[in-house]
Amino acid sequence: MRIGLSRRTRTAVALLTLAALTACGEQSAGSAAAAPPPTTSFTENGVTVTLSVSDWHASKGTLTAVFTPEEKGFHLYSTDLPLTGIEGVGRPTAMDVSGVLTADGKLTAAADVRTITVPGVDAPVPVYPDGPVTTTLPVRADGNGEATVILGYASCSTEQGCTIPVADRPVRLRLTDDGPSFAAAP
Known part of the structure; x- marks a missing residue:
């Protein structure tokens, strides 16, 4: 059967x-x-910075940094502010890269610039509205290896004063055939 x-x-x-x-x-x-895209963050001098790499294709992508003041009422300075500020006031919000990673365009911010007057300073000072500011930088890799994201910023409040500026703050990044990844925080 x-x-x-x-x-x-x-x-x-x-x-x-x-x-x-x-x-x-x-x-x-x-x-x-x-x-999710590779992401890391740190907090220093009153600002939390969150970095990520997105749209990574053929050794090119976008590096994004979100600068978030820890306290309400604090703003960041424009990316176009001179390195030494206006009459010594302020420091630019900055992001650059080194190592096997190079900038493939200009740093831009997703916030409108406004100006404030600071007592004792003759010229207006360009700042972003209070709160977080998102910046982006197109980047490309010149091969595999180590790269460094270099950040700078300062936050201020018209009522509470300023935090200590952060200059040349390094964040390590590694590029491989699998794409970018941030080094573990120390």
């Missing part, structure tokens, strides 16, 4: 197996696409 599956049952099993394999493939592809 021969026991076998009907043609309809065999077809149903084959379709279910194919559906299961396809779902596994879609889940794997979806998992890879959903991987």
